[in-house]
Amino acid sequence: MATESPNIFLTLIAFIALIGSLVVVHELGHYFVGRWFGVKADKFSIGFGPQIWGRVDKRGTLWRIGLLPLGGFVQFAGDMNPSSQADDSWRQLPEAERNQTFQSKTLWQRALIVFAGPTVNFLLAILIFMGFLLAFGKSVTPPVLDVVQPGSPAAEAGLMPGDRVLKFNGRSIETFNQMANETIMIPGERVTIEIERNGARLAKETVLAEVKEVDRFGNEYRIGRIGVGASKVETREVGILEAPWAAVLQTGNVLRQQMMGLGQIISGRRPLSELGGPLKIAKVSGEAMSLGILTFISLAALISINLGFMNLLPIPMLDGGHLLLYGIEAIRRRPATAQVQEWAFRAGFAMLAAFMLMVTFNDLASFGLFESG
Template sequence: MEVETPNIFLTLLAFLILIGTLVVVHELGHYLVGRWFGVKAEKFSIGFGPQIYGRTDKRGTLWRVGALPLGGYVQFAGDMNPSSQADESWKSLPKAERNQTFQSKTLWQRALIVFAGPAVNFLLAILIAMAFLLAFGKSVTPPVVDILQPNGPAAIAGIEKGDRILSFNGREIETFDEMANEIVMIPGQRAVLEIERDGQKLIKETDVAVVEEVDRFGNEYRVGRIGIGATEVEVREVGLLEAPWAAVVQTGNILRQQMIGLGQILSGRRPLSELGGPLKIAKVSGEAMSMGILTFISLAALISINLGFINLLPIPMLDGGHLLLYAIEAVRRRPATPQVQEWAFRAGFAMLVGFMIMVTFNDLASFGLFGGG
């Protein structure tokens, strides 16, 4: 049974809270590390476009809110454009002012300032995961099969009830959920399972079935299934010393799934239509908010990981593009020429515009605008 989609006001409010918070966190990463290295931030903006609120602090930083709340940025002294090319006039500044510019810092310092944005996105997700683990404990489902779909992929491959899964596609399995998360990501592919049965280790190969699922709001998803399940669930407390590493592992697993998903889309194994954009995020934000604050916070952690991952892609105009240019500079012992940087960032801008058009088209199609949703 489908649940009524949240109204437009709740959806918009949830989206603005989600994106606003994650953008502030991301840009604060850049700001704080830049400040640590003595770089002056001239402007910290939440949103783009005309300023609707602004205040300059005692350090000379303008804290502003733009009319378009879809993003944000921090502008450092000497960092004059999206490709980090500064006006040459910064070199003629008095020494004290020149030393506060972004361009005056060493290569590794600039790289750390850029990397800090995605890093704090991952850190936020880890902190949220820690809080959930400490508050609710960790649910553990032993990887022992006690549900087997007759004539399903696993049954055809020779899996039996009582089998313990030891590894999945070469990855060691400690809980059933770990394997389920792997299976979901590879619909239509082949999988190799190592199992233990009566003290013996066996290797089984199976196809992963493609299943179309619909959530409570009517959203459709394409996932993998092999027709097995486990029902025994153990909830155990997670101590304060254990929680940080458990949260890191949990965040790392989500990041790994996102990397696998992107790789599948780029290789053609998953359709481009599965990529979503701001409209889809807004819809999911409203749905999560309607299901409760804990669900909304969980979504924030997931989107934060996604934001950090996307920003690390080696595409000019993204943080990963800056880091790629810094890596080239480290190898060449000198920066790329201004012309090369300018063309790289033009290409990056074109890629991002094309990507936004595509995901917006996907979003509208998923809403049924073109008759295919």
Template sequence: MTLVAFLALIGSLVVVHELGHYAVGRWFGVKAEKFSIGFGPQIWGRVDKRGTLWRIGLLPLGGYVQFAGDMNPASQADESWKQLPEEERNQTFQSKTLWQRALIVFAGPAVNFILAILIAMGFLLAFGKSVTQPVVDVVQPNSPAAVAGLQVGDRILTLNDRTVETFDMMANEVIMIPNEKIVLEIERNGARMTKEATVAAVIEVDRFGNEYRIGRLGIGASKLEIREVGLLEAPWAAVVQTGNILRQQIIGLGQIISGRRPISELGGPLKIAKVSGEAMSLGILTFISLAALISINLGFINLLPIPMLDGGHLLLYAIEAVRRRPATPVVQEWAFRAGFAMLAAFMIMVTFNDLASFGLFESG
């Protein structure tokens, strides 16, 4: 089940991502020579009437679209490209304007976000959304909330100057910031006041034995309110929900970079495979929820300004737009070599984390 779930999850998300590149490239008249799901030796392939090779590679950890004229990772034009007939040259990636190339590159991550939004819309339409008021019904003794002086009946207005609309919104914020200081603006009996607290760090263990370090304030809301979401409201509500998840991922990455979270919390393909199997065992809805989360993560990671990733290409295009000429081939080549080295080191690190989380390096 784990293997099937992992291949279904990664395969579908990679297909969606690469179809974004492919569709916008086709829209601008760029010929796609290869559409590959997975890397390495080909285990299946078929050439369509447009001359595109649709293939499946042996290693299912990604994919790519190779457009006509992609002679190297930086998609630089060379002398052989200049010698192509005009009609053939106009079908290459390099022949397109800067904004067209940027849109082709951006389309992959964008489609990952769109997929997550569509999934969120489906869940909102089917199950509604929580509109539980941010009013404290429970204060746990000796918790950070109790130490800060929060009381039953207090309404949370803001958390770190960010308006709190629902209890769930506040809870999702707190979960991401264990051991960090927060400032709450509350309303009590019509009067506004400010409270400061330090979020507690709690280790939670799920039914599969996975440990998660989360933030806990020590308050609760006992009156859960669910409201139906209409067809007109659902798209924007899904965008907001997706944006909140993306924001949490950005916060998490910032915490790891700044050292506030251990780097050991980063997971790789093995951890994703394990979680995929666990989600599938809990039912198709849980699996689809995980797919939306991983899709957002895939879009976010690909937009990081690292050469070899879509964000690295977009960064070079931004530099080209400012300088009004592209970076030299030597600069681009070294940038992509550095990007490849960074990604290789990252994959080794997260694989090590995965193996460590499975207890491979435990003594005795």
């Protein structure tokens, strides 16, 4: 089957727009909460590398644009190293100037400043989902089966047309899409399905099928299948009061699926080759942009959730690593020693470097770079 590929220019523009905007939003979360607590930001950079434009505002913050437009960073006053350790030069600052530094703030204030970055990534996704719900409503397919494929896992479990699915692996099911999303994430695994048939509640067990699908761009996906269908679709309007909570639930479901996927990779149920990196994100960005702006915005919501989630992992160099050290500090009632923090961040850097090498290798392999012949 012939596959489509957006041109390299569109892919590059889409990738820069996606990653650049999401990382800037992330850093703005740190910036505004830091400013709320009276921390001065020395520098806020959109992009990395040599400065091509800059302006200092009345608070003394340099707002700059770097030559490499992938992401950005905020540098708070007093940031001497990645672990934000105070040193003698910090202690010798005048009191008024020292009180504007990150290190001068209480433990809970520092923790909130760090936590704010991932939080705004989640909030951005919630706002996007709210907009879609208000604009287009919510399509709902009741979990009443009208198709059970012969020889499928569902047929082997004894499911029949007319059955209403109540629970799937212990989770209550309100729509058919909920069940489909659960199924897709766990190919080859045993599941328990609770159904209602003629007023009686029954429990069925089966092992999901594992299939591989290839999209129009040539991307291959490993997903679960059970072999059922439901065709009745209802479009429900979502009111302004209902939309926020519905968007929160949708964000929570995406986050749960991402956590589940990572857990499956760690446990070996999914191969490491399924992890993608910047090159794969660039490819998907171009594909989404070629399908229209709404598809691209939907992708931005998914990547924003992923960015927030990944940054909360307890790995030094990431926000979650800082929060882990703050948790240790709260328990010990004193910070970890400078040597411990230094070694922790060296280990975190090594882990991230190894991870980036691995996902870049996966990306190149997925593009067929290492295929012979």
